[in-house]
Amino acid sequence: MKAKVRPIGMRSFIFETLFLVATVTLFFAGQAMESMRTLSLIFASIVLEAVPFMLLGAVVGGLLETFVSRERIASLLPRKRWKTVLIAAGLGVIFPVCECAIVPIVRRLSRKGLPMAGAVAYLLGGPIANPIVAGSTLVAYKLEWPMMAARFIGGYLIAVAIGLAMDRIFRKRQAFVDDVAMPGAGAAGCACGHDHDHQDEHDGESGHEHDHEHEGGQTCACGHHHAAPKGPRFIDKMRAAMLHAADDFLGVGHYLVIGAFIAAIAQTYIDRTVFTQIFQIPVLSILMMMALAILLNLCSEADAFIAASFRGIMPMSAQLAFLLTGPMFDLKLLLMYQGLFRKRAIAALASLILVSAALVSIAAHYSGFFTKVMP
Amino acid sequence: MKSLIAFIFARARVIVFFIWVYALIELLQGGRYLTFLRPEFGYVLGAALAMFLAVMIAEMGREPGDRLHWSAFQRPLILLIPLLFLLNAQGASLDYYTFNKRFTGTAGMAVNVEPSDDSGVPAGGRAAVDNGQAGEAGTVSADDADVPSSLNPSKTDRIRFSRKWNQDGTPGNASGTPSTGSGTDVEAGSQPPQQPPHEPGTLPEDQRPKGDNDDEADDDGTPDVIETALTSLYETPKLFEGKQVSVIGMVDTNEDIARQFGDRAKVLFRFLISCCAADAQPIALIFETKQSTTIKGENVWIRVSGKFTLHKKDGRTIPVIREASLSTVPRPANEYLY
Numbered sequence: 109m110k111a112k113v114r115p116i117g118m119r120s121f122i123f124e125t126l127f128l129v130a131t132v133t134l135f136f137a138g139q140a141m142e143s144m145r146t147l148s149l150i151f152a153s154i155v156l157e158a159v160p161f162m163l164l165g166a167v168v169g170g171l172l173e174t175f176v177s178r179e180r181i182a183s184l185l186p187r188k189r190w191k192t193v194l195i196a197a198g199l200g201v202i203f204p205v206c207e208c209a210i211v212p213i214v215r216r217l218s219r220k221g222l223p224m225a226g227a228v229a230y231l232l233g234g235p236i237a238n239p240i241v242a243g244s245t246l247v248a249y250k251l252e253w254p255m256m257a258a259r260f261i262g263g264y265l266i267a268v269a270i271g272l273a274m275d276r277i278f279r280k281r282q283a284f285v286d287d288v289a290m291p292g293a294g295a296a297g298c299a300c301g302h303d304h305d306h307q308d309e310h311d312g313e314s315g316h317e318h319d320h321e322h323e324g325g326q327t328c329a330c331g332h333h334h335a336a337p338k339g340p341r342f343i344d345k346m347r348a349a350m351l352h353a354a355d356d357f358l359g360v361g362h363y364l365v366i367g368a369f370i371a372a373i374a375q376t377y378i379d380r381t382v383f384t385q386i387f388q389i390p391v392l393s394i395l396m397m398m399a400l401a402i403l404l405n406l407c408s409e410a411d412a413f414i415a416a417s418f419r420g421i422m423p424m425s426a427q428l429a430f431l432l433t434g435p436m437f438d439l440k441l442l443l444m445y446q447g448l449f450r451k452r453a454i455a456a457l458a459s460l461i462l463v464s465a466a467l468v469s470i471a472a473h474y475s476g477f478f479t480k481v482m483p
Numbered sequence: 484m485k486s487l488i489a490f491i492f493a494r495a496r497v498i499v500f501f502i503w504v505y506a507l508i509e510l511l512q513g514g515r516y517l518t519f520l521r522p523e524f525g526y527v528l529g530a531a532l533a534m535f536l537a538v539m540i541a542e543m544g545r546e547p548g549d550r551l552h553w554s555a556f557q558r559p560l561i562l563l564i565p566l567l568f569l570l571n572a573q574g575a576s577l578d579y580y581t582f583n584k585r586f587t588g589t590a591g592m593a594v595n596v597e598p599s600d601d602s603g604v605p606a607g608g609r610a611a612v613d614n615g616q617a618g619e620a621g622t623v624s625a626d627d628a629d630v631p632s633s634l635n636p637s638k639t640d641r642i643r644f645s646r647k648w649n650q651d652g653t654p655g656n657a658s659g660t661p662s663t664g665s666g667t668d669v670e671a672g673s674q675p676p677q678q679p680p681h682e683p684g685t686l687p688e689d690q691r692p693k694g695d696n697d698d699e700a701d702d703d704g705t706p707d708v709i710e711t712a713l714t715s716l717y718e719t720p721k722l723f724e725g726k727q728v729s730v731i732g733m734v735d736t737n738e739d740i741a742r743q744f745g746d747r748a749k750v751l752f753r754f755l756i757s758c759c760a761a762d763a764q765p766i767a768l769i770f771e772t773k774q775s776t777t778i779k780g781e782n783v784w785i786r787v788s789g790k791f792t793l794h795k796k797d798g799r800t801i802p803v804i805r806e807a808s809l810s811t812v813p814r815p816a817n818e819y820l821y
Contacts, residue, residue, distance in 0.1 A: 121553075121557070124557055124558065124561060125557065127561065127564075128557065128560060128561060128564070131564050131567075131568075132564075132567070135567055135568065135571065139571075142580055143580060144571065145571065145572060145575035145578075145580075146575075146577060146578075146580050146581050147568070148568040148569070148571035148572035148575065149518065149519065149572040149575050149576070149577060149760050150760055150761050151565060151568045151572075152519055152565055152566075152568050152569040152572050153519040153520065153759035153760040153761045154759065154761045155565035156510075156516065156519050156520060156524075156528070156565075156569070156759065157519075157520060157524070157758055157759040157761070159503075159531060160527045160528060160530060160531035160534075161527075163531055163534045163535065163538075164530070164531075164534065166538075167534050167537075167538075248757075346541075347541045347544065350537050350538050350540070350541030350542075351541050351542065351545060353534075353537075353538050353541075354496060354500070354538045354541060354542050357538065358496060358499075358558060358559060358562070361558075361561075361562050362558045362561035362562060365561050365562060365564055365565055366561065368565065369564070369565075371761070372761070375761055376581075376584070377584070378584070379583075379584055380584060380585045380586070380587050381587050381588065404761070404762075405761075406758075406761065406762055407758055409758065410757045410758035410759070410762050411762075413757035413762060413764075414757075414762050414764070417591075417764050421587070421590065421591065
């Protein structure tokens with residue numbers, strides 16, 4: 109099994125080099141700044157909080173890759189795509205994961221044959237519609253259920269709607285990046301979607317060859333020889349699973365770091381009072397809270413406590429907007445999605461998320477949901 | 484040299500995983516991660532350590548790639564940037580800088596004192612009020628250094644008040660070292676048991692409010708001062724009203740508060756975190772003091788003791804500690820409230 113050198117585009121290469129140079133320069137040049145300690149502390153905190161969960165996601169993804177065959181997944185999926193979407197959006201109830209862990213898991217599931225619509229639904233619904241997040245929201249709101257219910261149901265519905273919408277939009281085009289894309293699922297390039305379940309020789313429905321050369325020198329994302337011996341020992345499978353985990357972790361880890369750094373800058377320098385002066389205008393405060401969610405990059409298991417701290421100064425609907433937006437879309441997710449989707453798909457996904465989170469919150473506001481059920 | 488560079492490029496992933504393993508071991512030692520995360524995250528970091536080890540061992544058995552390129556090195560390198568900044572943040576804490584960015588004014592300090600109240604949200608961070616800049620701070624001085632403590636002197640003696648501290652110039656004094664129990668009275672359960680108990684004599688049983696979330700009880704003294712935490716004051720303000728209380732935190736001044744409560748009003752604050760330092764919310768309490776002392780600065784922790792009152796203004800009830808006396812205390816081992 110060889111370490112693969114995944115060729116990266118010139119633009120992201122320059123961007124990442126710039127990031128390295130900028131952060132190292134800031135580190136050494138900014139030591140005298142008053143804000144430096146706060147910035148360091150917040151940056152390190154966000155990364156330390158997220159890395160274990162992302163690593164867990166990568167390990168679970170690696171185990172899925174090695175121990176669960178594509179046939180198994182296919183047999184679990186309903187025939188109808190909309191049924192898949194309905195189930196995938198609520199999968200968080202059984203497999204609760206936060207938004208950092210879900211990206212590597214969805215990467216693996218997609219390569220195992222989970223349709224894009226279902227992948228999107230789980231990606232968006234999993235971090236909101238799950239018992240851990242529901243519990244933390246309930247606690248943050250002092251056991252008053254309406255916010256928890258609105259968040260859970262709103263998150264689920266948005267995940268279903270966007271899953272179906274993305275399916276429509278990208279029926280003909282490829283939404284995934286090359287190393288996630290499935291054979292036959294679209295016109296695009298390297299679709300290394302073969303089964304890594306080394307024991308059975310199966311034929312993908314597209315007749316995809318197992319030891320093909322990828323055009324343009326592009327390495328296959330899985331990076332190992334597929335002529336693996338039959339019936340490998342457990343320890344070998346574990347090793348393969350851990351190597352997949354390493355690939356996944358390093359495949360999205362740098363996006364997390366860059367996103368966390370931008371978030372730390374926002375957290376350090378933005379004055380919170382900016383967000384508290386426009387609370388009379390519901391739509392504007394909803395938009396402001398969505399912007400705040402994108403900038404703060406909080407974990408979906410902790411963000412309810414921040415949202416609840418805006419009680420009394422922001423309408424409940426704006427707090428709901430914050431709670432719906434954050435787990436689906438923020439700066440670090442924007443970057444992490446690049447390990448999963450193509451640019452065009454990210455643009456579509458982001459606009460759909462923002463529009464639907466705003467619409468759900470506005471609907472909650474003008475239907476009087478919170479004022480009716482809450483004293 | 485060339486072979487060394489080739490080795491680093493070829494083994495960049497293993498090296499990065501190794502450095503992370505090392506960093507996690509260091510963080511877990513002596514609870515250093517508490518600067519960044521809440522205590523329960525120790526288990527999460529432990530699990531991450533195990534996973535990093537597994538991944539690193541698997542990675543060590545992998546044959547290095549044949550085409551070596553900067554990009555094979557660059558992305559793993561980015562994963563080390565947070566550890567560089569982590570070095571910077573060791574021993575640092577969120578201080579008045581963060582407080583000023585996150586504090587949203589006095590409206591968020593209001594408590595609900597209705598009888599059926601299920602407690603005010605302990606958030607110093609919610610308000611539609613303009614946040615004044617606390618720029619000019621540094622030394623906060625008042626005209627008069629006299630402490631008109633309403634306390635009975637015989638009681639004051641037992642509570643190492645700041646007057647004494649200021650006159651002696653020694654932090655340690657007759658009644659022993661100042662309590663470092665940051666969370667002495669913080670909610671039980673979230674507080675690891677390593678916190679030292681209160682000093683004897685500061686916590687009279689009969690004056691401790693019932694329903695307070697105290698976890699320790701060493702009550703061998705006569706009624707005087709209730710040593711408590713900022714969160715408890717906001718959770719059950721009625722129980723503390725009119726009583727002598729003593730709380731620790733960091734101090735700042737705030738124009739908005741000075742305008743509303745007079746020049747002697749300052750803010751005592753700590754941070755409440757739910758997961759990590761990024762979600763820290765300030766919990767702030769106004770106190771009035773005549774005492775002249777340098778109280779603001781990086782990592783300066785003080786104890787404020789005085790009468791806890793509920794100040795009614797513009798239809799809001801804002802807690803204020805009046806006639807407060809101050810003393811510096813060491814930074815608590817666990818500086819956040821959870």
